[in-house]
Amino acid sequence: MDQPKATRITDVKVALAKAEHFCAYQERSQQEVRDKLYEWGLWPAAVEQIISELIEGNFLNEDRFAKAYAKGKFSQKAWGRIKIKQGLKLKRMPDVLIKKALLTIDADDYLTALTRVLEKKAAILSEKNAVKRRYKLQQYAMGRGYEADLIADVLKNSDL
The missing domain is CATH 1.10.10 (Arc Repressor Mutant, subunit A)
Structure with a gap:
């Protein structure tokens, strides 16, 4: 065909x-x-x-697109900054617009989202070994585009 x-x-x-x-x-x-x-x-x-x-005609606006992309991927898919940045780079966005777009994500909302992502994953993980469990949670959150130091902080301050 x-x-x-x-x-x-x-x-x-x-x-x-x-x-x-x-x-x-x-x-x-x-x-x-x-x-x-x-x-x-x-x-x-x-x-x-x-x-x-x-x-x-204002149909195309790179700044508006970058902000909408960052806001959408964060609120709809709970992506972290790293993954959003990679997505914008794939769309050939200038670095200055990527930085501006990432600044639109509220820091408190970001931590809340990361915590929620980790809690959801922790609920379905069957790993009993605490070290392996923590590693799996960390890898999962990094795959979602969150920063390693933030992930470590959240894991340290919670009982996941």
Whole structure:
């Protein structure tokens, strides 16, 4: 069975309208939009022109995207700062915007989330050996993008 052909768009105005809809639906990074425009078969000059127009029309805003991404991944998926930072780097966000986005995460909420992540995991861990149990909890939280020193503090100050 053949793969369905991706829609080819040659008219810049049609592409701009579709791209505006694409950006209005949810916050996007410039790279996501650029990839989508190339997927539609547009030339580099047209892609950059459309991206400029999207920025002028405030459909695209890297700062707004970075903050929305950080807030969403933290509140919905309980990701730690490290994992959020990696995700933003994959979206080719500038470091300065990544730093700004990470600052929007409240420190108290962050510790609460880390504690909740560890408690949930501790509840389903069957490991009896205290050292191995602690190691597994630490590895799990690091996999979720939390910092090792914070994890150690939370584990030290709790009876998980």
